[in-house]
Structure formats: structure tokens, C-alpha cells
Amino acid sequence: MITQILTVLVCLGWQISDDLPGMRYIKGGQYRMIHDSYSTTDTVVQLPDFYMDEHEVSVSQFATFVKATGYRTQAEKDGFSIVEGGEHKPGVDWRCDEKGNRRPSPETSNHPVIYVTWDDAMAYAKWAGKRLPTEAEWEYAFRETKNSNYKYAGSNRWAAVAWSSTNNSVTSPSEVMKKKPNALGLYDMSGNVSEMCADPIDRTGKSRSLDIKVAKGGSYVDDLSMLTYNARIPSGGRHAFYIGFRCVKDVD
Secondary structure (H helix, E strand, O other): OHHHHHHHHHHOOOOOOOOOOOEEEEOOEEEEEEEEEOEEEEEEEEEOOEEEEOOOOEHHHHHHHHHHHOOOOHHHHHOEEEOOOOOEEEOOOOOEOOOOOEOOOHHHOOOEOOOOOHHHHHHHHHHOOOEOOOHHHHHHHHOOOOOOOOOEOOEOOHHHHOEOOOOOOOOOOOOOOOOOOOOOOOOOOOEOOEEEEEEEOOOOOOOOOOOOEEEEOOOOOOOHHHOOOOOOEEEOOOOEOOEEOOOEEEOO
16 A cells, blocks of 8 residues: 555655655755855756755764774864864864863764864765755755745744854854754754855855855854855864854765
């Protein structure tokens, strides 16, 4: 009976595809991307189906990658990171929290990994058989594939889905998946940490060079205006306390 039902759904044009472990299936479609920061973009993009991590890559996931590969991040090579407050603090890397303190057990931490550059994120994604999302894919997933008009990822009530210091009650990034997801089952796309994408922030390379990438979603230190789908900040070579990432994977 179940097989017959699935056959009927396929014949009617329904896409039957299971989520992957830790990832959500995103049905592709047309998406109009509009922004006017650093460079003006107004374009319609045809997106294929893809999978997206249900949450930001965690410290424990990154620890597994480092253990398997021996990878050294740019922060480790540089010998410092930018911690909360703007200080360049020596010895701070992906094993540390936003204040620059070493986490007691990085191997089991479910906080989003921070103090990683775009190249570090790309290295992790390649090892995991994934990639970084394009800005269009990220916005499309934030908006639940149907151009949702929610201000934040899954709700107009920011406190239900987002982490922000707006009411001074949030003073650090949270463990992942502690608030409600959007309709696609994606957590923390508003706030917590900003998420790096594959694209340059200025595709023309005129106002910012192409190695300066875009990050989306805002972080726990940002006000609510940065927690929307179209807010953008520069990222790339900076390993800072407020920037992390999540990955996507193509549907074979």
C-alpha cells in the first residue's frame, strides 16, 4: 500500500526524497535575490534541489574533522583571534569560546564553531563531502523556499527562533538547536553566529575584493535588523568570535 501511494505521488509530480543525517532536503525552484549593500543585485536564480545542515557546524563536528585530518586553522597559524570586545587575543582558536577561554571539552561541545576563516570552512566542507551554500541558497532556505515574509527564520517573534543581545539577556552564542526551527527544520539561521557563504560580498569586485565573502543571518551581538534574510556582512580571512558556517550538499 505504501509503495502504491508513493508511486501515485511521484506520478503527480511530488518529489520524494529523504533527509540525510543532520541535513534537510530543500526542494529547488526560482528565487529572486535583491540586495543593495556593497553591490546592487536584482536577479532571478534557478536553484536545483539540495541538502542543508540543520544547524551550524558545531565545535565537536569540527573537532572530528581536525582529528581525522590534522588540519590547522588560520587562527592557529596566526597565533591569535579577535575575541568579544575586539581584542586580538593570543592563543585563541576554534577550541575556545567567545571570550577566548578554552572550552572544557571541545570534542563534545554543541556550540557553533567560531574563530574559523572562509578557507577553514571550505576545508571542512570538502572533507565532509559538502560545500558552502551560495547566498541565494541560504536566503531561499531561510525563507522556507516560498519567499516567506517572516522577519526572522521561521517567525516574526525573534525570541522564538533567534539569538540576539537586543534585550541584553543573551551574552554568548548558544548551543545549536535550542530554539524553534523554521518550516524546513533549519535552526539558528537568525542570530547565534553569522554564517559564511560561498559568494563574494561584491560580485563586481569594485567596492570589495572578491576574496571578501558574504556572511548571513547576524549573530548574538547584533541587533534585530541584522537577523533578517537580506542582511549581509563581510567575512573571509577574519577569524572572529561572531562568525561560523553551515554546509550544503548537492542532490545526486
